[in-house]
Amino acid sequence: MTSTTAGASGLVRALFLGSAPKAAFLPFPEPDAETRETADEIFAMVSAWAAETIDPAAIDRAAEIPVEVRDGLAELGLLGLIVPEEFGGAGMGQFAYSRLMEAVAHRCASTVTVIGGHMGLAMKPVLLFGTDEQKAHWLPQFASGERLGSFALTEAGAGSDAGGLRTSAEELPDGSWKLSGTKVMITNAGYAGVFAVFARTPDPEQPDLPLAERPISCFYVPAELPGVTVAPEEDKMGLKGSSTCEVAFDEVVVPADHLIGPRGKGFKVALNTLNTGRHGLAACCIGQAKLAAELAYKQAGERVQFGRPIAEFGLIREMLAGMTADIYAMEAGTHLAAGLMDRGETDYLLESAACKIFATERLWTLANDSLQVAGGWGFMKEFPFERIVRDARINLIFEGTNQILRTLMAGQGLKPLLQAGAPEPEERATVADFDARLAAVAGQVLEQVEALGSATAELLETKGKGLFFDQPAQARISEASVALYTALAVLSRATSQLTELDGQAAEARVEVATLAARRRLRAARASLALLVDPDSDLEGRIVERAY
Amino acid sequence: MNIVACIKRVPATETQPKVAADGMGLDHSALEYMLSFYDEIALEEAIRSKEAHGGEVTALTLGPTEASKELRDCLARGADKGRVSLDPACHPREPRTTPTPTAATDTARGAELVFCGRQATDRDNAAVGPMLATMLGWSCVTDVIELHIDGTSATAKRESERGIEHFRFTLPAVITCQKGLNEPRYAGLKGIMAAKKKPIEEAEPMLVESATEVVGVSLPPARPAGRIVGEGPDAVPALLEALRTEAKVL
Ligand SMILES: Cc1cc2nc3c(=O)[nH]c(=O)nc-3n(C[C@H](O)[C@H](O)[C@H](O)COP(=O)(O)OP(=O)(O)OC[C@H]3O[C@@H](n4cnc5c(N)ncnc54)[C@H](O)[C@@H]3O)c2cc1C
Numbered sequence: 001m002t003s004t005t006a007g008a009s010g011l012v013r014a015l016f017l018g019s020a021p022k023a024a025f026l027p028f029p030e031p032d033a034e035t036r037e038t039a040d041e042i043f044a045m046v047s048a049w050a051a052e053t054i055d056p057a058a059i060d061r062a063a064e065i066p067v068e069v070r071d072g073l074a075e076l077g078l079l080g081l082i083v084p085e086e087f088g089g090a091g092m093g094q095f096a097y098s099r100l101m102e103a104v105a106h107r108c109a110s111t112v113t114v115i116g117g118h119m120g121l122a123m124k125p126v127l128l129f130g131t132d133e134q135k136a137h138w139l140p141q142f143a144s145g146e147r148l149g150s151f152a153l154t155e156a157g158a159g160s161d162a163g164g165l166r167t168s169a170e171e172l173p174d175g176s177w178k179l180s181g182t183k184v185m186i187t188n189a190g191y192a193g194v195f196a197v198f199a200r201t202p203d204p205e206q207p208d209l210p211l212a213e214r215p216i217s218c219f220y221v222p223a224e225l226p227g228v229t230v231a232p233e234e235d236k237m238g239l240k241g242s243s244t245c246e247v248a249f250d251e252v253v254v255p256a257d258h259l260i261g262p263r264g265k266g267f268k269v270a271l272n273t274l275n276t277g278r279h280g281l282a283a284c285c286i287g288q289a290k291l292a293a294e295l296a297y298k299q300a301g302e303r304v305q306f307g308r309p310i311a312e313f314g315l316i317r318e319m320l321a322g323m324t325a326d327i328y329a330m331e332a333g334t335h336l337a338a339g340l341m342d343r344g345e346t347d348y349l350l351e352s353a354a355c356k357i358f359a360t361e362r363l364w365t366l367a368n369d370s371l372q373v374a375g376g377w378g379f380m381k382e383f384p385f386e387r388i389v390r391d392a393r394i395n396l397i398f399e400g401t402n403q404i405l406r407t408l409m410a411g412q413g414l415k416p417l418l419q420a421g422a423p424e425p426e427e428r429a430t431v432a433d434f435d436a437r438l439a440a441v442a443g444q445v446l447e448q449v450e451a452l453g454s455a456t457a458e459l460l461e462t463k464g465k466g467l468f469f470d471q472p473a474q475a476r477i478s479e480a481s482v483a484l485y486t487a488l489a490v491l492s493r494a495t496s497q498l499t500e501l502d503g504q505a506a507e508a509r510v511e512v513a514t515l516a517a518r519r520r521l522r523a524a525r526a527s528l529a530l531l532v533d534p535d536s537d538l539e540g541r542i543v544e545r546a547y
Numbered sequence: 548m549n550i551v552a553c554i555k556r557v558p559a560t561e562t563q564p565k566v567a568a569d570g571m572g573l574d575h576s577a578l579e580y581m582l583s584f585y586d587e588i589a590l591e592e593a594i595r596s597k598e599a600h601g602g603e604v605t606a607l608t609l610g611p612t613e614a615s616k617e618l619r620d621c622l623a624r625g626a627d628k629g630r631v632s633l634d635p636a637c638h639p640r641e642p643r644t645t646p647t648p649t650a651a652t653d654t655a656r657g658a659e660l661v662f663c664g665r666q667a668t669d670r671d672n673a674a675v676g677p678m679l680a681t682m683l684g685w686s687c688v689t690d691v692i693e694l695h696i697d698g699t700s701a702t703a704k705r706e707s708e709r710g711i712e713h714f715r716f717t718l719p720a721v722i723t724c725q726k727g728l729n730e731p732r733y734a735g736l737k738g739i740m741a742a743k744k745k746p747i748e749e750a751e752p753m754l755v756e757s758a759t760e761v762v763g764v765s766l767p768p769a770r771p772a773g774r775i776v777g778e779g780p781d782a783v784p785a786l787l788e789a790l791r792t793e794a795k796v797l
Pocket of ligand 1: 117150151152153154158159160161184185186187188236239244394397398399400401402403404407471
């Protein structure tokens with residue numbers, strides 16, 4: 001049995017090796033009282049503003065976010081939430097950002113996309129990699145909303161394989177750059193003031209490299225520069241109010257100091273950006289999931305069939321209880337990762353991916369359940385159920401498709417197993433670390449963590465490096481790690497919360513947390529049971545014959 | 548100019564109150580709280596008056612220590628300081644028990660303008676403003692929908708059922724604020740961050756005993772469910788018939 005260290009290597013990485021290191025998630029990394037209070041105040045303010053200002057149905061119908069709504073985001077100062085105070089922002093961290101995203105998403109999925117594209121993505125390159133001068137130049141404009149940002153990575157030929165991009169930037173004699181290429185499906189493009197564009201730049205060491213092999217760099221390209229053309233809006237299934245366009249760059253001359261981050265390290269800039277952006281997306285899913293669940297509960301309580309409210313029927317209850325439990329789990333996973341980020345952990349790639357996978361997929365099924373509870377009325381545009389379903393669909397695709405994230409998690413998680421000399425074991429969590437009322441389910445979760453470790457090790461033994469070509473097996477290991485990460489987050493969060501609750505409130509929390517953890521346990525077991533899929537050869541042959 | 552906004556922490560209007568087990572009040576554990584609707588307008592007018600004429604806005608409340616949460620919101624919107632006159636048993640309260648200790652505070656006495664909501668959304672007494680003015684011996688205009696201040700004199704429009712009344716008066720004065728006077732602002736992120744550096748004081752006021760006693764609280768009887776008699780113009784006869792014979796309102 002192999003073990004690993006926590007902290008530096010992270011909780012999910014440790015799960016692949018069969019251990020749940022205590023320091024990585026216990027006690028639950030709650031924000032300090034002041035941060036929590038500020039985040040709550042922001043949440044309340046934004047929720048009140050959104051309820052009064054944003055009409056999500058009208059935005060969906062018009063396929064446009066009114067300019068007052070976008071201006072409102074700026075006037076309330078929300079676009080600078082995570083910008084350091086010295087650059088005109090509020091200097092808040094990922095926890096506060098998550099709560100902001102949840103609050104806006106609870107009202108309107110299209111509107112929250114504006115913030116995600118701007119603050120979650122476009123602003124990150126300069127925030128994470130900019131020089132002091134660049135920060136002083138760009139961040140105040142971003143924070144005030146004077147320039148809305150847009151993140152332009154994807155191209156027609158480079159989607160999941162973003163590293164296949166072909167946009168190029170040639171260095172001019174005065175040090176500026178001539179940038180050409182076309183980006184597609186770019187959020188915020190219709191009203192962006194600046195595009196974070198990823199382009200291939202010549203390698204000074206190897207000037208003769210063909211375009212496809214040149215390193216990538218990140219540029220901030222102001223929208224008003226000659227040669228920047230934004231195409232008309234795409235007509236989308238959901239998130240209709242958000243702006244998504246193709247953007248063409250035709251020999252755009254970009255000043256030298258608009259290159260953000262080290263030259264040639266643009267791909268790293270992009271990946272790091274997506275890493276936190278993805279976590280913010282999970283927070284959006286919490287907001288929409290709460291909305292869908294509230295609507296479902298209301299409908300189930302009011303709709304009478306066979307002489308009683310449909311909430312009294314077992315099959316409806318199963319869906320409703322699953323929503324409550326899983327929203328608790330989404331919050332636990334997302335806030336755990338936020339806590340780790342805010343306390344300065346630098347390796348949260350896998351946690352962030354785990355949050356995105358669970359939250360986006362669960363929102364999708366939850367929105368579908370909510371529509372099911374509403375019956376035929378749920379299918380009608382007069383009610384919000386169908387809009388929530390349409391809006392939820394994209395989350396499984398952008399900021400890294402969930403397939404890509406699963407293979408990425410497995411690749412990263414399995415790496416240490418291939419390296420000789422596994423690190424010293426860190427103190428592991430035991431049943432005694434959790435609230436006694438959660439002991440039974442905690443024991444089962446910890447057992448399953450060990451089972452994941454053994455399964456992974458065994459799989460590596462039988463398949464060896466071949467495992468890296470077996471995507472279904474990789475996806476199932478990842479799936480189990482996502483489920484167990486989330487279950488541990490639930491148990492840790494509930495354990496912390498229970499120290500402040502008593503009576504009925506405590507009882508209710510224990511029950512929700514128990515169901516939430518058990519549901520993840522079920523998911524983990526199902527994934528591990530199918531680890532060696534007896535049908536995979538069959539599947540291969542069927543597809544081979546047909547395409 | 549010293550400006551005071553009197554605000555109240557009230558049960559959130561969306562939450563459905565439950566009667567406490569002893570039947571003598573509400574079950575407070577099940578309630579969420581908010582700044583009373585008309586008090587938001589009072590606070591907004593206080594802040595606008597400061598912005599126009601200079602001075603300082605104090606948000607003042609009589610209530611439990613938890614009311615500092617609502618005061619913090621007032622500070623975030625632009626008030627300069629907050630003050631809670633502590634009254635832990637603030638729930639079984641008659642109108643007099645609020646203005647009496649309030650009128651005794653230096654905060655109120657030292658002000659030129661005191662703004663109150665026209666009524667608090669929990670008890671709807673609409674009494675504190677006028678009683679406070681009476682105790683202070685100041686001018687008072689209630690239900691104000693427009694206000695102009697010019698030095699130490701002011702004009703206001705008051706909305707009443709019969710029409711609009713126009714008043715002229717001198718400061719100090721107590722104004723109670725009606726819907727329409729202004730559109731309250733949102734705090735904004737900068738306001739929320741700035742509020743952290745603003746002071747909230749707690750004070751022990753001279754509380755007065757309530758002269759009335761609550762002997763029971765009950766919820767209004769549940770309304771019977773509605774009935775849809777039909778749709779569109781075709782349903783009109785059936786509706787008229789139902790209103791005449793069933794509801795007996797025609
Ligand atoms: C509304 C919207 C907004 C967007 N906003 C932005 C934005 O602001 N900036 C930006 O740069 N991009 C944006 N995108 C683009 C988005 O990031 C891409 O759509 C996404 O990365 C997937 O790329 P693709 O669409 O080319 O799909 P593909 O990469 O062609 O994938 C097609 C399918 O194949 C699967 N697949 C691909 N490779 C593998 C593999 N190796 N193993 C297993 N399965 C695989 C995928 O999971 C997917 O199911 C946006 C897209 C949409 C729809």
